[in-house]
Amino acid sequence: MSKFLFVVPPFFGHLSPTLSIGAGLIARGHEVTWLGIVPVDEAHLPEGGVFMVPEAALKGHRAEIERILKRQDDGPSLSQPEVMKLALEETYVPIARMMMPGLEQFMDEWQPDVVVNDCITFAGALAAYKKGIPCATTTPVPPDVMGDTAGNAPKIFEWLQKLIRDLQHSVGIEEEGVFIHSRKLNIVFTSAAFAGFGNPEPHMQFVGPVQGRPNHSPFDWERLSGATTPKIFVSLGTLLVDIRKEFFTRLIEAFRDEPVTIIAATDPAVLEEWPDNFIVQGFVPQAALMPHMDAVICHGGFNTVNDTFMNGLPMLITPIAYDHFHTASLIEKAGCGLKIRYRRMRAADMRNAVWRLLKEPRFREAAAAVRETFMAAGGSARAIELLENFVMEATPKLMDA
Amino acid sequence: MDTVTINQPAAAAIFDLLKQFITEVIGEEFAEEMDIRPSSSFTKDLEMDSIEIVAFSEKVKAHFGAHIDFTGWLSGMDLDQLINLNLNDIIHYIQQCR
Numbered sequence: 093m094s095k096f097l098f099v100v101p102p103f104f105g106h107l108s109p110t111l112s113i114g115a116g117l118i119a120r121g122h123e124v125t126w127l128g129i130v131p132v133d134e135a136h137l138p139e140g141g142v143f144m145v146p147e148a149a150l151k152g153h154r155a156e157i158e159r160i161l162k163r164q165d166d167g168p169s170l171s172q173p174e175v176m177k178l179a180l181e182e183t184y185v186p187i188a189r190m191m192m193p194g195l196e197q198f199m200d201e202w203q204p205d206v207v208v209n210d211c212i213t214f215a216g217a218l219a220a221y222k223k224g225i226p227c228a229t230t231t232p233v234p235p236d237v238m239g240d241t242a243g244n245a246p247k248i249f250e251w252l253q254k255l256i257r258d259l260q261h262s263v264g265i266e267e268e269g270v271f272i273h274s275r276k277l278n279i280v281f282t283s284a285a286f287a288g289f290g291n292p293e294p295h296m297q298f299v300g301p302v303q304g305r306p307n308h309s310p311f312d313w314e315r316l317s318g319a320t321t322p323k324i325f326v327s328l329g330t331l332l333v334d335i336r337k338e339f340f341t342r343l344i345e346a347f348r349d350e351p352v353t354i355i356a357a358t359d360p361a362v363l364e365e366w367p368d369n370f371i372v373q374g375f376v377p378q379a380a381l382m383p384h385m386d387a388v389i390c391h392g393g394f395n396t397v398n399d400t401f402m403n404g405l406p407m408l409i410t411p412i413a414y415d416h417f418h419t420a421s422l423i424e425k426a427g428c429g430l431k432i433r434y435r436r437m438r439a440a441d442m443r444n445a446v447w448r449l450l451k452e453p454r455f456r457e458a459a460a461a462v463r464e465t466f467m468a469a470g471g472s473a474r475a476i477e478l479l480e481n482f483v484m485e486a487t488p489k490l491m492d493a
Numbered sequence: 494m495d496t497v498t499i500n501q502p503a504a505a506a507i508f509d510l511l512k513q514f515i516t517e518v519i520g521e522e523f524a525e526e527m528d529i530r531p532s533s534s535f536t537k538d539l540e541m542d543s544i545e546i547v548a549f550s551e552k553v554k555a556h557f558g559a560h561i562d563f564t565g566w567l568s569g570m571d572l573d574q575l576i577n578l579n580l581n582d583i584i585h586y587i588q589q590c591r
Contacts, residue, residue: 171536247571
């Protein structure tokens with residue numbers, strides 16, 4: 093049996109799929125530890141899993157971490173090029189620098205067989221490279237968000253290369269090359285067809301959505317089963333706290349007098365009053381709810397996107413920032429949904445879009461086609477198989493043990 | 494030199510045209526809420542995303558001619574240049590290309 097160390101960022105959308113495959117690895121007898129900079133609610137962890145925060149090494153960085161997390165709330169009000177700077181310069185790179193000492197120390201103590209770094213959590217791959225430990229990467233969003241910058245935007249490409257080079261130098265890697273991701277195995281939680289990869293490199297393994305992480309959130313199923321109108325699930329994910337009031341105010345304006353039932357995954361306290369056709373709750377058992385829905389409205393957070401198309405539902409995507417625009421363009425291309433940019437969201441347009449999704453079969457048909465590609469990708473079972481094969485090949489000694 | 498000045502539309506005229514294109518792209522309702530000026534930046538002030546900027550550049554091309562290589566011009570920029578890009582920059586670029 094092997095020891096897997098998942099290195100994760102303080103963003104639940106990136107942690108979530110690793111919890112699912114981690115749960116599967118634990119069930120198969122492996123030891124799994126997650127290492128991050130912010131503790132995670134025990135309820136999210138699969139039984140037997142350990143979440144490690146190197147507190148001593150992070151002690152002097154607490155204020156900066158708080159500032160970085162708070163800064164994410166500015167995302168929705170920033171332009172796309174500003175968000176690129178926010179993500180790389182102000183978030184991923186500083187987090188990687190802060191993580192390195194505690195991570196390296198923990199790796200020396202725990203001696204993992206494999207490091208699995210999330211795609212924006214560079215420290216995992218960098219520490220693994222320094223210590224000669226095999227490393228795989230997990231990518232929860234369609235890759236290639238920035239497109240071909242080398243060919244289309246050489247100055248942006250150079251900026252990115254320099255950031256990575258400087259980061260690598262600062263953590264003691266002098267060799268030329270890019271070591272923030274695994275070149276051996278990169279597990280991507282969507283399908284190649286949906287992400288627009290006709291002929292992916294062999295290390296890019298598209299396994300589709302993964303399931304299996306615990307979600308014990310209660311829900312008022314009785315109230316849901318009493319609803320007779322089409323059911324629309326609405327989520328803004330776990331980030332983007334500041335804009336909830338504005339977003340849901342507009343949602344109410346659009347749907348309070350419509351014959352639909354809105355299931356909104358948000359803390360009810362963001363607004364004083366909700367219409368009768370709205371069921372509102374903070375954390376919801378999203379995967380269990382989806383099969384009961386008729387359509388989904390979300391900003392493009394990838395776990396909700398995956399849950400939606402795993403259930404063959406059409407989506408109204410309202411991209412706000414980050415990679416949402418890229419995801420929106422993939423959805424439009426696949427024909428499984430409609431896009432209204434958050435900045436240009438009008439109640440009448442939202443209403444029209446949702447009724448089109450409900451009434452025109454082509455959206456549901458296209459969503460079902462995406463579902464097929466997701467199912468064929470293999471999901472959690474495939475991800476676990478890839479990781480087990482990877483550890484076998486990377487550490488042959490284990491085969492004799 | 495007379496012909497040059499005649500053929501070169503004044504900056505104000507180009508600005509009015511660009512403002513019209515922006516209104517068409519982002520919608521009248523949203524354009525009315527904004528104070529669109531020559532100094533307005535595309536991404537920050539007008540909150541245009543890359544798809545809207547592409548739609549806008551298509552309109553510029555359709556009006557001023559295909560020799561205006563808008564996307565080629567943008568692709569040579571770094572992030573700060575993109576963040577600060579405003580209508581005046583485009584007006585100058587169009588004037589240069591003519």
